[in-house]
Amino acid sequence: MRGVLPPDPSAVVGIGDDAAVLPVPDGRVVASTDLLVEGRHFRRDWSAPEDIGAKAAAQNLADIAAMGAVPIALLFGLAIPGTTAVSWVLRVTSGMVAECDRGGAAISGGDITAADTVMLAITSLGHMNGRAPVTRGGASAGDVVAISGPVGRSAAGLAVLQAGAPDELARLASLVDAHRRPQPDYQAGPQAADAGATAMIDVSDGLVADLGHVAKASGVCIRLRSQDLAGSGELAAAAGKLGTDWRDWALAGGEDHALAATFPAASNVPDTWTVIGDVMAGSGILVDGQRWARPAGWDHFRRSREGLADHGPA
Amino acid sequence: MRGVLPPDPSAVVGIGDDAAVLPVPDGRVVASTDLLVEGRHFRRDWSAPEDIGAKAAAQNLADIAAMGAVPIALLFGLAIPGTTAVSWVLRVTSGMVAECDRGGAAISGGDITAADTVMLAITSLGHMNGRAPVTRGGASAGDVVAISGPVGRSAAGLAVLQAGAPDELARLASLVDAHRRPQPDYQAGPQAADAGATAMIDVSDGLVADLGHVAKASGVCIRLRSQDLAGSGELAAAAGKLGTDWRDWALAGGEDHALAATFPAASNVPDTWTVIGDVMAGSGILVDGQRWARPAGWDHFRRSREGLADHGPA
Numbered sequence: 066m067r068g069v070l071p072p073d074p075s076a077v078v079g080i081g082d083d084a085a086v087l088p089v090p091d092g093r094v095v096a097s098t099d100l101l102v103e104g105r106h107f108r109r110d111w112s113a114p115e116d117i118g119a120k121a122a123a124q125n126l127a128d129i130a131a132m133g134a135v136p137i138a139l140l141f142g143l144a145i146p147g148t149t150a151v152s153w154v155l156r157v158t159s160g161m162v163a164e165c166d167r168g169g170a171a172i173s174g175g176d177i178t179a180a181d182t183v184m185l186a187i188t189s190l191g192h193m194n195g196r197a198p199v200t201r202g203g204a205s206a207g208d209v210v211a212i213s214g215p216v217g218r219s220a221a222g223l224a225v226l227q228a229g230a231p232d233e234l235a236r237l238a239s240l241v242d243a244h245r246r247p248q249p250d251y252q253a254g255p256q257a258a259d260a261g262a263t264a265m266i267d268v269s270d271g272l273v274a275d276l277g278h279v280a281k282a283s284g285v286c287i288r289l290r291s292q293d294l295a296g297s298g299e300l301a302a303a304a305g306k307l308g309t310d311w312r313d314w315a316l317a318g319g320e321d322h323a324l325a326a327t328f329p330a331a332s333n334v335p336d337t338w339t340v341i342g343d344v345m346a347g348s349g350i351l352v353d354g355q356r357w358a359r360p361a362g363w364d365h366f367r368r369s370r371e372g373l374a375d376h377g378p379a
Numbered sequence: 380m381r382g383v384l385p386p387d388p389s390a391v392v393g394i395g396d397d398a399a400v401l402p403v404p405d406g407r408v409v410a411s412t413d414l415l416v417e418g419r420h421f422r423r424d425w426s427a428p429e430d431i432g433a434k435a436a437a438q439n440l441a442d443i444a445a446m447g448a449v450p451i452a453l454l455f456g457l458a459i460p461g462t463t464a465v466s467w468v469l470r471v472t473s474g475m476v477a478e479c480d481r482g483g484a485a486i487s488g489g490d491i492t493a494a495d496t497v498m499l500a501i502t503s504l505g506h507m508n509g510r511a512p513v514t515r516g517g518a519s520a521g522d523v524v525a526i527s528g529p530v531g532r533s534a535a536g537l538a539v540l541q542a543g544a545p546d547e548l549a550r551l552a553s554l555v556d557a558h559r560r561p562q563p564d565y566q567a568g569p570q571a572a573d574a575g576a577t578a579m580i581d582v583s584d585g586l587v588a589d590l591g592h593v594a595k596a597s598g599v600c601i602r603l604r605s606q607d608l609a610g611s612g613e614l615a616a617a618a619g620k621l622g623t624d625w626r627d628w629a630l631a632g633g634e635d636h637a638l639a640a641t642f643p644a645a646s647n648v649p650d651t652w653t654v655i656g657d658v659m660a661g662s663g664i665l666v667d668g669q670r671w672a673r674p675a676g677w678d679h680f681r682r683s684r685e686g687l688a689d690h691g692p693a
Contacts, residue, residue: 077512078514082514083411083442083446083581084409084410084445086407086408086512088406089403089408092403092405093403095401096398096452096502096504098454098488099456100490100500101492102458102492102493102494105493128398132397132398140410140502141412174410176412176413177414178416179416180498182494182496184414184458184494184496186498186500188454188488188502190504198392202396266397267397282395
């Protein structure tokens with residue numbers, strides 16, 4: 066692998082030994098792992114190899130940011146049929162490298178093996194840089210809820226791909242791009258931690274599902290206002306074309322990897338974040354005052370995107 | 380996953396959030412990753428699920444020890460067909476937990492997903508505890524070479540399984556056990572580092588192959604004496620029954636996960652280690668004064684055990 070991957074000047078011991086040795090200045094390492102399977106988490110006919118590599122890195126690095134941590138390294142395992150072209154592997158790897166560059170991380174380990182199924186195993190490492198970790202369990206009544214970026218765009222892009230209309234593809238290309246290559250704002254995690262965020266999560270399975278984890282871990286009820294999710298109107302336009310409700314994408318669509326967090330007050334919320342609701346005593350999630358009746362997130366019964374368990378350390 | 384796995388009292392944030400947060404007191408984290416595929420790295424008809432989980436953990440934790448580091452945590456991804464019994468998953472997990480216990484590590488993350496192929500992705504983390512990492516590149520002429528435990532027993536056990544003779548199985552059971560469930564001596568890594576080891580590697584692909592990596596990284600020639608590998612005579616007895624040469628197993632058989640290291644002098648070698656050769660100027664490996672002509676290690680052309688690349692961070 067050495068030679069293919071750029072060297073990491075910050076590593077104590079880099080790629081090419083039994084293990085990498087990496088500095089984590091404040092003496093705490095943050096770690097998360099994900100497994101992605103062809104046909105369930107990605108399709109080679111819908112995504113370029115660079116996009117598959119970049120998206121695999123992005124979804125795992127976002128878990129690091131969701132603790133308020135700074136990504137430092139990524140290790141990967143890649144299973145591929147023995148007939149796979151080397152160029153495909155190099156393109157997947159270059160996508161991972163590009164996304165690691167966006168997040169400030171280096172690739173510190175890799176293992177490639179032959180298998181009948183294409184699979185990517187990703188582990189990301191980060192460091193807290195002196196911050197306290199922001200868990201899912203710190204929200205309390207009176208907090209406000211905010212997100213670091215748009216939600217539902219990846220799900221809309223997937224719906225466009227599933228509909229398969231070529232003339233739609235051109236007009237809705239930015240949503241398809243969002244599905245193929247989400248671009249999490251990794252700095253939003255440490256930024257929220259510095260701003261006093263009380264709880265935080267990476268929106269990977271859908272806003273209602275993931276905020277449901279926060280509500281459960283914190284022992285609170287979270288109220289969302291769907292109008293505050295409307296964004297640019299792009300979702301509504303796409304939903305109109307496809308004859309569906311944009312709120313399904315925004316509330317139940319995962320994979321944009323925005324961060325959702327709770328803050329003690331609206332004045333704590335960083336400028337680039339959008340307030341979408343608040344926290345009160347109780348349990349579960351309310352959308353516009355009502356329990357959300359539709360599926361809360363993507364699961365493998367609906368779409369085979371998910372496996373048997375949650376993402377992250379679960 | 381929380382509830383199935385034992386809690387880690389040392390974790391800052393344990394299983395169940397976006398990522399785990401773990402203390403690494405001296406500010407350096409050691410990380411390695413491996414991908415294991417059914418039919419290539421393990422067979423469900425030859426190994427109990429506990430053994431598959433334990434062996435996957437062992438081979439990765441041994442990479443941590445080979446840096447002179449102390450294992451602290453393991454994260455895993457498990458891909459399984461949707462029809463797999465939950466009990467099988469729990470048994471694999473319990474094997475991983477048991478081996479982590481042997482190594483002093485906790486399971487800090489997991490991701491389970493459905494796939495047609497059974498696959499295990501393992502990432503281990505460790506800390507240096509103030510020691511300098513022992514790389515592959517520090518051996519120099521005049522050093523002695525030693526191993527921390529037996530080599531060739533796993534390969535012999537595999538040969539017994541491949542021969543498939545039931546009456547042999549009973550008499551050669553300890554070799555089969557060694558194949559199914561290697562038991563690396565994780566403390567031997569930090570012990571060697573404290574004793575002044577100049578280079579170290581985990582013997583995963585075979586002694587000649589792995590010491591070949593040390594010879595190459597260090598720019599030296601390593602001379603081995605096969606008589607010093609003879610061990611208890613168990614290998615020779617098994618080889619006699621199967622009509623093969625025990626030295627093939629000891630020199631080219633991987634997966635025992637003994638550590639091999641170089642030391643400045645025989646007086647530096649810890650008591651539990653066995654001196655098997657020395658280092659001189661030059662390149663490559665000599666066995667009993669000659670270049671080793673047989674295959675240096677297991678590769679996927681011979682046995683489909685290996686994939687396209689080395690183990691470890693590669």
